[in-house]
Amino acid sequence: MRNKNIFTIPNILSIFRLLLLPVIVYTYMNQKDYVLTGVLLLVSGITDLLDGYIARTFHMISDLGKILDPVADKATQAVVLLCLITRFRWLVIPFMCIVVKELFMSFIGLIVIKKTGEVHGAVWHGKVATFMLDFMIIVHIIFYNISSTLSIILAIISTLLILLSFYLYAKENINILKKVG
Numbered sequence: 001m002r003n004k005n006i007f008t009i010p011n012i013l014s015i016f017r018l019l020l021l022p023v024i025v026y027t028y029m030n031q032k033d034y035v036l037t038g039v040l041l042l043v044s045g046i047t048d049l050l051d052g053y054i055a056r057t058f059h060m061i062s063d064l065g066k067i068l069d070p071v072a073d074k075a076t077q078a079v080v081l082l083c084l085i086t087r088f089r090w091l092v093i094p095f096m097c098i099v100v101k102e103l104f105m106s107f108i109g110l111i112v113i114k115k116t117g118e119v120h121g122a123v124w125h126g127k128v129a130t131f132m133l134d135f136m137i138i139v140h141i142i143f144y145n146i147s148s149t150l151s152i153i154l155a156i157i158s159t160l161l162i163l164l165s166f167y168l169y170a171k172e173n174i175n176i177l178k179k180v181g
Helices: 009-030 034-057 063-085 089-116 124-142 148-180
Strands: none
Touching: 009 034, 009 063, 034 063, 034 124, 063 089, 063 124, 089 124, 089 148, 124 148
16 A cells, blocks of 8 residues: 655655755764764664654555655765765775666666556665665774775675676666566
8 A cells, every 4th residue: 555645754754864964974074973973874774764664564655755765775875975985985986886876776767667657666685785885884984993904895795785786676677677568
């Protein structure tokens, strides 16, 4: 059952996460308060879990929420990665992979919506890639003096999972488009 109401608690929580982004940037870049930045990311993560739980449990799933939630997720990842790139230049690689993947997925996703009238949600491989990327980000925030070796290993694992997810999502969406002609 889909909810047509855009002012649902899950959607408001997703908007809250988007509004939290400038605060996260400010605490990381200007205040250089990495503990507070980590706490704000934790709050963002908890609201992300809550919005999904509330949407499913109380039947507040909406097409807007299916779009808004991943936008808030990807915007948070991208913004925090941009902050981290100021210290760890090699993190530009997973950042660029995310940008390319999300641009492609947005483009093909809009075509799928137009052709099928359906908005498709996240799949397991996307969740795994997101979890690993979020883990890598939080490790870099919490462990300010992380070794370059560990940082690079985490970046490689995250990048490989992003690329795998990109491939599987692209394959799935292309197959959907082939079926509808």
